[in-house]
Amino acid sequence: MAIFSAVIGLIISGSVSFFAESSATAGNFSKIESTGKLLPAGFSSWGDLMRVQARLDVEADKVSNAPDARRGGYSSIVVSAEKNRLRIYWKGVVPLSVRSVIDRIPSDIAVEVLQAPYSLQDLKAAMAEIAEGSSSIGARISQISPKLDGTGLKAVVVGDLQSAQSIPSIKQSPVPVSLEAGVHLAPTIGDVTTISRKTDSSPFKGGSLYYAPGKCSTGFAVRIAPGGPTGMMTAAHCTWVSDVVRVGGPTAPPVGEVIKRENSRDVAVIDMPSAARVYRGGVNSMQSTKVTAALGTYVGDWVCTGGARTGEHCMIVIDAVEVNDLGSTPKLYGLASGVQWQGGIAVALGDSGGPVFSPSEDNTALAAKGIIARAGIPVPCIEPGVNECYNRVAFQPIGNALGALGVALRTD
Numbered sequence: 001m002a003i004f005s006a007v008i009g010l011i012i013s014g015s016v017s018f019f020a021e022s023s024a025t026a027g028n029f030s031k032i033e034s035t036g037k038l039l040p041a042g043f044s045s046w047g048d049l050m051r052v053q054a055r056l057d058v059e060a061d062k063v064s065n066a067p068d069a070r071r072g073g074y075s076s077i078v079v080s081a082e083k084n085r086l087r088i089y090w091k092g093v094v095p096l097s098v099r100s101v102i103d104r105i106p107s108d109i110a111v112e113v114l115q116a117p118y119s120l121q122d123l124k125a126a127m128a129e130i131a132e133g134s135s136s137i138g139a140r141i142s143q144i145s146p147k148l149d150g151t152g153l154k155a156v157v158v159g160d161l162q163s164a165q166s167i168p169s170i171k172q173s174p175v176p177v178s179l180e181a182g183v184h185l186a187p188t189i190g191d192v193t194t195i196s197r198k199t200d201s202s203p204f205k206g207g208s209l210y211y212a213p214g215k216c217s218t219g220f221a222v223r224i225a226p227g228g229p230t231g232m233m234t235a236a237h238c239t240w241v242s243d244v245v246r247v248g249g250p251t252a253p254p255v256g257e258v259i260k261r262e263n264s265r266d267v268a269v270i271d272m273p274s275a276a277r278v279y280r281g282g283v284n285s286m287q288s289t290k291v292t293a294a295l296g297t298y299v300g301d302w303v304c305t306g307g308a309r310t311g312e313h314c315m316i317v318i319d320a321v322e323v324n325d326l327g328s329t330p331k332l333y334g335l336a337s338g339v340q341w342q343g344g345i346a347v348a349l350g351d352s353g354g355p356v357f358s359p360s361e362d363n364t365a366l367a368a369k370g371i372i373a374r375a376g377i378p379v380p381c382i383e384p385g386v387n388e389c390y391n392r393v394a395f396q397p398i399g400n401a402l403g404a405l406g407v408a409l410r411t412d
Contacts (some may be wrong), residue, residue, distance in 0.1 A: 033307035038315075038342065040082045046314070051361035053081040053302060057107045057295040060086055064296060068095040071323060073122075073149030075116035076321070079300040089116040089150045112391055116150025120322065127324050130155075130169040130177070131331060141170070142184045142327035144177075145320045145337075148299045152176030158184060158327065165216050184327035187237050187352055187372035196360060197279045197286065198308060199248045202255065204232060204272055205288050206355040207279035209252045209308035212243040212258060212270075217308040217354030219371045220275035220291060220398070222407040224259070229271060230410060232353055233371055233401060234353030236261040236268040245270050262404035263330045265396050266373040268353075275412040278355050280365060282311035283383060290412035292365040294398045295358065297321060298337040303358050303369050305393055307351025310383050314359075315341045316393060325374060334364045336370060337394040339377065345394040347375045348386050356395045368409055372393035 004160045009257040021179055028315060043049045060077045063069060063086075073091035080087070088102065105111050118126075123146040130144060130153075139159035157164040164170065164179050199210035200218075208218050216238035224231045239245075256272025277288040284385070297318055304314040318338040324333040342345040347354075356370040375390035382389075402409055 009301075014118070016236060042082065044324075047359070047361040047363060049081050052084055052234055053079065053358065054360070055106070056081060056084070056086055056109065056296065056348065057301065057321055057358075057367075059109060060298050061296045062101050062105075063088060063098065066098045066147070068097045068103050072098075074098075075119050075121045075371060076148055077298050078148055079298040079346065081300070081302065084113065085098065086110070087112045087114060087177075089114050091116050091119040091122070107232065114149070118146075118150050118152065120146060120150075121182045123150070123175060124197075124322065126173050126175045126177075127322075130173060130326060131326055132168075133151070133167065133169040139167065140164075140327065141167065142182060143323055143325050145323040147178075148320075152178065154178050154180065157184035158182065174225040183376065184210065185325055185392075186363055187328075187374060195252070197311070198213065200279075201247075202273040203230070203275035203281055204247065205253070205275050205277040206232070206291070206308040207288075207308060208247065209350075210234070210255075210270070211246045211252070212239045212311045213250060214238055215308075215350055216271075216352045217306075217350065217372065219353050219355045219401075220278070220368050221410040222269060222405070223401070223410055224269065224271065224407055226408075230274040231259070231269045231271050231407065232256070232274045232304070233405065234268050234270060235358045235371060236263050236266045236374055238353050240271075241267050245272060261406055264333050264334050265400055266328075266392075267371050267396050267401040267404055267405040269407055274310075274410065276412040278306055279310055279358060280306065283309075284310060289359070289363070290365050291357075291368055291409070292360070292411050293367040294402070294409050294411075295367040296399060297356075297369050301338075303338065303356050303357070305351065305354060305356050305372060305373055305395075307347060307354030309348040309350030310345060310381070310386060310389065313340060313347070314344050316346050317341050317342075325394065328374070332373065333397075334396065334400045335394045337375060337392060339392050343391060345382065345389045346378055346391055347372055348383075350383060350386075352374075357391070365372050365412075368398045370397045371401050
């Protein structure tokens with residue numbers, strides 16, 4: 001029988017403080033950049049922080065992608081740019097092949113290898129069982145994800161917490177499950193007006209508006225086959241296979257066609273001319289930045305979103321990975337999730353399919369992180385005509401998205 005604890009979460013605008021506590025607490029933000037933006041203490045600019053984070057993510061990718069990592073006791077990695085630290089959670093003895101990767105991490109990076117009672121494999125297997133029976137009379141599991149330290153699972157419950165404790169898959173789970181009250185995540189497809197980055201031209205860039213026939217955002221440029229045509233990633237819930245894609249308006253000439261969707265990851269690919277660039281700045285910006293790499297996403301990472309609805313939003317800190325959204329139809333798997341630290345906007349309706357990324361130190365390039373899929377925690381909107389904005393974004397990490405679609409990221 002599972003060990004579980006029912007916790008009434010902090011309700012914020014109808015949603016719940018469910019995910020792991022970030023290292024980004026108010027006490028850590030004592031610096032103000034020349035632009036007036038808050039900064040974590042110890043950094044002179046957000047570019048400085050991104051430089052440190054990129055080094056950490058590269059080393060974390062080497063560990064998490066090591067051949068013996070995912071097959072063995074790997075549980076999670078937590079990144080802290082603020083402390084220039086990697087925390088690696090592992091069940092049992094770390095294999096020599098993985099240990100050698102860890103030993104090659106530069107000595108100026110603090111590395112802690114901590115024991116976890118459950119591996120990521122253990123936790124994903126338990127989540128799969130819960131997904132098969134995630135509701136009872138009066139309650140439903142909306143989202144579930146591993147705890148960052150590998151001690152069990154955490155689940156958001158829509159409905160009565162006491163009823164959720166009686167869900168058979170929860171009671172019979174082989175790993176501990178903590179329950180918190182919350183609401184379903186929402187897709188971010190919506191009605192978008194035509195302005196600036198809303199009228200992109202070939203070759204098309206990420207973060208621009210398209211019609212198919214609904215209105216969503218483009219993500220990252222891809223190569224559909226080696227030496228073959230280019231395409232653009234987006235969200236599956238925005239499109240159907242064979243949908244004709246238009247840019248500039250619902251009656252504009254076709255520029256491409258949706259050729260593949262993967263519902264369980266909420267990603268799709270459009271066969272259309274594309275460039276390895278992403279729009280930056282606000283909704284009226286015509287500036288774009290080259291995409292030079294893809295990086296994994298870890299708890300503690302800082303990212304930006306860049307959908308067509310409200311433009312770029314940064315200071316988003318990741319507080320959960322491997323999130324399964326059981327409240328969606330179909331169910332979604334493997335999402336990462338984070339909040340805009342100041343309580344501001346992370347995404348809005350119309351941003352679905354748009355890019356999630358981390359800028360380079362000098363802000364002249366960016367690393368692909370994922371594709372916008374869901375949103376939570378409503379907050380006031382700023383842009384005229386935008387009615388639904390959210391503090392939380394959930395997205396499909398770039399590695400999952402590329403693997404599910406069988407495409408390769410285009411880089412400059």
